[in-house]
Amino acid sequence: METKQIDVLILGGGVAGMTAAVYAARAGLSVTLLEENACGGLVNWTRVVENMPSYISIPGMELAEKMAEQVAALGVEVEEAACIDAISLTEDAKIVEADDVRYEAKAVIVATGRTPVLLEGDDCDHVHYCAICDGSTYKGKRVLVVGGGNSGFDEALALLDLGISHLTLIEAQDRFFAAATTQQALAERPNATLHISTSVQELHQQDGRLTAVTLAHGDGSTSTVECEGVFVFMGQKPSTEAFAEMLTLDEAGYIVTDDLMATSVAGVFAAGDVRPKKYRQITTALADGTVAALEAEHYVRRGGK
Ligand SMILES: Cc1cc2nc3c(=O)[nH]c(=O)nc-3n(C[C@H](O)[C@H](O)[C@H](O)COP(=O)(O)OP(=O)(O)OC[C@H]3O[C@@H](n4cnc5c(N)ncnc54)[C@H](O)[C@@H]3O)c2cc1C
Structure with a gap:
């Protein structure tokens, strides 16, 4: 050496x-x-x-x-x-x-x-931590954004600007933490759905592709959303x-x-x-x-x- x-x-x-x-x-x-x-x-x-x-x-x-x-x-x-x-x-x-x-x-x-703090069970090629780096791959597709702080909201807006067809943003706690103006900007986008008290329960994959994510909600219910990419901003x-x-x-x-x-x-x-x-x-x-x-x-x- x-x-x-x-x-x-x-x-x-x-x-x-x-x-x-x-x-x-x-x-x-x-x-x-x-x-x-x-x-x-x-x-x-x-x-x-x-x-x-x-x-x-x-x-x-x-x-x-x-x-x-x-x-x-x-x-x-x-x-x-x-x-x-x-x-x-x-x-x-x-x-x-x-x-x-x-x-x-x-x-x-x-x-x-x-x-970045990683998403638990992140063994999927379709889980990302940077919208600018990886977002353009999902033009015309549906994605999930995890994290309701400034990064989550900023990156969600960036993803929509890149041409994402629909975006679901979730926050595990019972409120969002992003600046009020950024929250408003995302809430005004027709193709964005926002949930508080919600976390990822399961990623569904088929032939190496992500197809959907099951979400767990604070009231004990679950829902499954179609999506092809997940962007994580959990700090x-x-x-x-x-x-x-x-x-x-x-x-x-x-x-x-x-x-x-x-x-x-x-x-x-x-x-x-x-x-x-x-x-x-x-x-x-x-x-x-x-x-x-x-x-x-x-x-x-x-x-x-
Ligand atoms: C999405 C986002 C947007 C932001 N926007 C702004 C903004 O607009 N304006 C602003 O002022 N600030 C912004 N910030 C904050 C700003 O980017 C950071 O505060 C700043 O870049 C930190 O610089 P750093 O050199 O300390 O750390 P980093 O930028 O994290 O650099 C650390 C480097 O060390 C390397 N490294 C890690 N471990 C090792 C190792 N063991 N050996 C060798 N290399 C290693 C990493 O690969 C990395 O390149 C933003 C942050 C984020 C996440």
């Missing part, structure tokens, strides 16, 4: 990780960014971003591409689709093994963000399983940091949605990435102290 010694290793190539990469590279440090999927993270799932200062409106994927270009132009070694086999983070040694390379880093920035959980044994996590699994993004292990910093915080936005992730990289730089320059 090849060994690479670097100043800063960044885990996660969302906007927090890419911002950290920009700052660390501009500080003259050697930087590697490992992304298990594609750089951009959640921003890739966002149809249009309209609150990123400098762009009145920009498709999420385009914003992610622009950031990735800047990271590459600064000479950061970026490994996408990285398969991480082992992580060991202590004050004395920070080692990550991925794709037959052993990275020994002076400082590590964890920016692994969050992943997100932090991507921190790999760090549970080495970093302090809060009760919800987020990596605990101080205001300077320092974790419980000296030289390991965390940035973005993976931290406990009230507002998870692109701009707050950028701010975290900035602070984490500047602190990592200080840590490296002080010789790991």
Whole structure:
């Protein structure tokens, strides 16, 4: 196995990780960014971003591409689709093994963000977690949306705009949680049916295709709706399983940091949605990435102290 010694290793190539990469590279440090999927993270799932200062409106994927270009132009070694086999983070040694390379880093920035809560029994190719990515396949077809928060309603509207023929949206609790204006916008669509106190009981498949879903309602009754695709927006959980044994996590699994993004292990910093915080936005992730990289730089320059 090849060994690479670097100043800063960044885990996660969302906007927090890419911002950290920009700052660390501009500080003259050697930087590697490992992304298990594609750089951009959640921003890739966002149809249009309209609150990123400098762009009145920009498709999420385009914003992610622009950031990735800047990271590459600064000479950061970026490994996408990285398969991480082992992580060991202590004050004395920070080692990550991925794709037959052993990275020994002076400082590590964890920016692994969050992943969607999965639908129980999700073993079906027709269950999705991103309307923008997968919605166009269902043009002219019927779909079910699970989740009555902002994401569920926003993505339901996006699906209808893509030409879905009919959409049923369900929420397990006894009210919807999306903003009132978004709720109204969806309620006004003639081809949308909304249910509260309702959850998925069974997915019906035939020849590898989803044909219908049985729903369980709060009054004990059930109903079966025809549908060919299910889109799930039941919230997100932090991507921190790999760090549970080495970093302090809060009760919800987020990596605990101080205001300077320092974790419980000296030289390991965390940035973005993976931290406990009230507002998870692109701009707050950028701010975290900035602070984490500047602190990592200080840590490296002080010789790991
Ligand atoms: C549908 C939706 C719409 C949104 N719209 C907006 C908006 O309009 N404006 C706004 O400001 N905010 C918006 N947000 C919030 C915003 O997208 C996030 O707060 C922000 O992108 C978080 O960035 P991040 O880098 O912390 O995490 P993420 O974007 O989650 O990136 C984390 C990255 O780490 C990778 N990763 C995970 N585990 C590992 C591992 N073990 N090793 C390597 N890589 C790993 C993941 O693949 C991912 O690419 C939206 C969120 C959602 C879900």
